[in-house]
Amino acid sequence: MEHSLTGRKVAILVENGFEQVELTEPRKALKEAGAEAHVISPRQDKVKGWNHTEWGEAVPVDVPLEAAPPEDYHALLLPGGVMNPDKLRMNPSAVAFVKSFMTERKPVAVICHGAWTLVEADVVNGRRITSWPSLRTDLENAGAEWVDEPVVVDQGLVSSRKPDDLPAFNAKMIEEFREGRHQARQAA
Numbered sequence: 001m002e003h004s005l006t007g008r009k010v011a012i013l014v015e016n017g018f019e020q021v022e023l024t025e026p027r028k029a030l031k032e033a034g035a036e037a038h039v040i041s042p043r044q045d046k047v048k049g050w051n052h053t054e055w056g057e058a059v060p061v062d063v064p065l066e067a068a069p070p071e072d073y074h075a076l077l078l079p080g081g082v083m084n085p086d087k088l089r090m091n092p093s094a095v096a097f098v099k100s101f102m103t104e105r106k107p108v109a110v111i112c113h114g115a116w117t118l119v120e121a122d123v124v125n126g127r128r129i130t131s132w133p134s135l136r137t138d139l140e141n142a143g144a145e146w147v148d149e150p151v152v153v154d155q156g157l158v159s160s161r162k163p164d165d166l167p168a169f170n171a172k173m174i175e176e177f178r179e180g181r182h183q184a185r186q187a188a
Contacts, residue, residue, distance in 0.1 A: 003034030004178045010037045011073040013065070013097060013117075017083025020049035020056035021163050022111050026077055029170040035177065037077075038062040042091055050081045065093055070100040075177040080112025080132065089120035099123055105182045107156040109173040111166075115139060115159060128154040130161050156182035 010030050014023060023039070030037040041047045041061045049056030076098065078085070088094040095117065101108050102123035110118060115131040116138065118124050125143030130152045139146045151160045151168040158176050160169035 004174065005030065006034035008035045008074045008177060009072060010035045010075045010077055010177065011040050011068060011070070011097075011101075012037055012077045012079065013040050013088065013094060014047050014059075014079055015041060015084045015087035015091075015094075016043065016048045017050050017081050017087065018047065018079045019081035019084070019112060019163065020051045021166065022079035022081065022114070023049065023059065023077075025163075025166045026079070026109065026111075026170055026173060029174060030077070030177070033174050033178075038068070038073075040065055040068045040097075042066075042088075042094060050083065065091075065097065068097070070097055070104070073101075073106070074180065075107045075109070076101040077173070078108065078110040078114035078117055080110075080114040082113050085113050085116040088117045095121050102157075105156060107158070107173075107176040107180065107182070109158040109169065109176070111160045111169055112162055127157055128152055129157065129159045131159060132161055 027037045039062045042065045044064050046058040048058050098117050099121040112132045119138050119142045128145045130149050136146045150165040151172050158172045
């Protein structure tokens with residue numbers, strides 16, 4: 001695979017209960033593209049994954065959240081799972097971390113329930129996005145245009161619905177992370 005992300009650092013923000021494959025497969029794709037991908041968490045040592053209907057594997061935390069300045073990273077990945085984003089959105093430091101990427105127009109990739117953290121950060125108003133179907137109302141109430149598509153790209157924000165979408169999600173994530181920051185939207 002072409003090393004199109006060499007020299008890029010990607011933050012992967014998770015809490016206990018992230019959907020296992022939504023971290024492992026995108027992280028593998030990022031590393032194969034040459035990126036340095038760091039698992040960042042409010043947890044200090046390890047975070048435990050969720051594998052569809054039961055607990056999955058523990059993954060080492062590369063950098064604790066309090067030691068991970070957003071300015072050190074070029075892009076952000078937000079895996080889903082129900083518990084993971086629910087815990088993150090209750091953590092003001094995690095919400096601020098996510099908001100900083102969106103404010104700085106750095107590329108962000110989010111899958112499944114991961115969009116809950118974007119809702120909490122108040123950064124989806126006017127954005128076109130997809131997610132797990134149960135988040136539709138939350139996203140629309142936050143001002144987003146929700147669509148049911150395998151992968152959606154809106155000014156550097158890449159979103160997908162579920163693990164089955166990972167091949168398309170990973171390809172678009174790599175593409176957007178390679179492009180880097182996006183300019184401000186033009187007024188209509």
